[in-house]
Each structure stands twice: as structure tokens, then as C-alpha cells.
Amino acid sequence: MDTIIAESEVAKATFYKHFPRKDDLVLAYLDRVDEVWLGQLRAAARAVGEEPRDQLIGVFDALRSACRRDGYHGCAFINTAAESHAGSDVHGRTIEHKRLVLAWVTDLARRAGATKPEQLARQLTLLLDGGLAAGVLDADPDAPVQARQPRSPSSRMPSAPAPICPDAACELIAAACRRAGLGQGVSAHQLRHSFASNVLDAGRRLAR
Numbered sequence: 001m002d003t004i005i006a007e008s009e010v011a012k013a014t015f016y017k018h019f020p021r022k023d024d025l026v027l028a029y030l031d032r033v034d035e036v037w038l039g040q041l042r043a044a045a046r047a048v049g050e051e052p053r054d055q056l057i058g059v060f061d062a063l064r065s066a067c068r069r070d071g072y073h074g075c076a077f078i079n080t081a082a083e084s085h086a087g088s089d090v091h092g093r094t095i096e097h098k099r100l101v102l103a104w105v106t107d108l109a110r111r112a113g114a115t116k117p118e119q120l121a122r123q124l125t126l127l128l129d130g131g132l133a134a135g136v137l138d139a140d141p142d143a144p145v146q147a148r149q150p151r152s153p154s155s156r157m158p159s160a161p162a163p164i165c166p167d168a169a170c171e172l173i174a175a176a177c178r179r180a181g182l183g184q185g186v187s188a189h190q191l192r193h194s195f196a197s198n199v200l201d202a203g204r205r206l207a208r
Contacts, residue, residue, distance in 0.1 A: 026080065026090050033076045034097050040066060041101070045108070052112035056124065059105070060131065067135030075132040101125055 048058030081094040109117035
């Protein structure tokens with residue numbers, strides 16, 4: 001605390017009036033980082049347009065500016081969580097920040113039409129955290145941008161399965177039967193009736 005007071009050139013009495021405890025200073029710092037980082041994420045999302053699908057990719061552009069900042073030492077919240085005690089106000093603030101980011105990305109994923117928005121948001125926020133860490137570990141400010149690449153338009157959202165022709169379906173069934181040791185001559189028709197019989201034997205109704 002003495003070093004901070006000396007560097008800030010603020011009177012000690014004034015400093016302690018605003019920050020009676022070290023934790024108060026840390027919380028104020030985290031509040032500021034929270035405001036800046038969420039602002040960068042939202043700005044990066046808006047910069048690519050209005051489509052939520054595009055915005056889910058655009059958020060990763062925030063990593064470039066964050067990791068190029070002078071004195072960057074990684075995610076302040078991850079670093080603080082590692083050095084604080086579970087249950088403390090400071091540790092609770094780190095958890096709150098991560099939940100806010102996750103909630104925002106989840107909402108974006110839901111609006112983008114993701115079938116499992118919570119799961120997709122979790123994956124994306126893990127990539128964001130990994131990108132923030134890579135900005136320090138790789139000593140390359142461009143490294144975190146690689147987190148953007150796996151989430152290409154073809155992989156970030158589920159697409160309808162391609163139709164399978166009858167001959168291809170029969171071949172798939174035949175291959176599955178061979179792997180299961182069912183021998184030759186098992187048809188799709190037989191499997192369908194066998195499945196229905198097992199469902200009825202289990203006391204369940206078949207939906208029409």
C-alpha cells in the first residue's frame with residue numbers, strides 16, 4: 001500500500017479515506033477492469049454488424065487490443081481469483097464478473113439460434129479466457145486471435161443433417177450389423193420391427 005500511495009502522490013490520509021482496506025482498493029480496480037473489458041467485448045461484437053451469429057465471432061477481436069496493452073499481465077480476474085481466498089469479497093467479485101460475461105454471451109448465443117446456448121456460451125468464454133492467458137504465456141499479442149479461428153460459421157452453429165439416400169442408409173445399417181456380429185441378411189425393415197417389438201415389450205407406447 002505504501003508503494004501505491006507514493007506512486008499516486010496522494011496524501012496517506014486521503015488515500016485511506018477512500019480505501020480503508022487493501023481489499024477496497026482491489027475491488028475498485030476490478031470494477032474498473034470489469035467496465036473496460038465488457039465494453040471492449042460489446043464494442044467488438046457491434047463492430048462486425050447486427051447479426052448475433054457474426055457477433056459471437058466478433059467478440060474475439062477484443063483479445064487483440066486487450067493483449068497489446070502496455071503492462072498486460074493476463075486476465076485480472078483470473079489472476080485475482082488465484083491469489084484470493086474463496087468466500088472473500090474479492091474472490092466473489094471475480095466470480096461475479098465471469099458470470100456476467102457468461103450471461104451476456106449466452107444471451108447472444110440464444111439470439112443467434114444456438115440449440116444449446118448455455119453450452120455454446122461456456123465453450124466460447126473458455127476460449128476467451130484461454131486467449132487472455134495465451135497473450136501472456138506465448139509472448140505474442142497476436143496469439144490470442146487464434147481463438148477466433150475454430151469458431152468458423154460452419155462450426156459455431158448446428159446445421160441440418162444432409163439427407164441420406166435409401167441405398168446409403170441400407171449400407172450404413174449393413175455395416176453396423178457386421179460390427180455387431182448380427183450376420184448377413186438383416187434389413188432395415190427387420191430392425192425397425194425388432195425395435196418396435198422391444199419398445200412394446202417394455203410397456204411403452206409407440207408415437208404415431
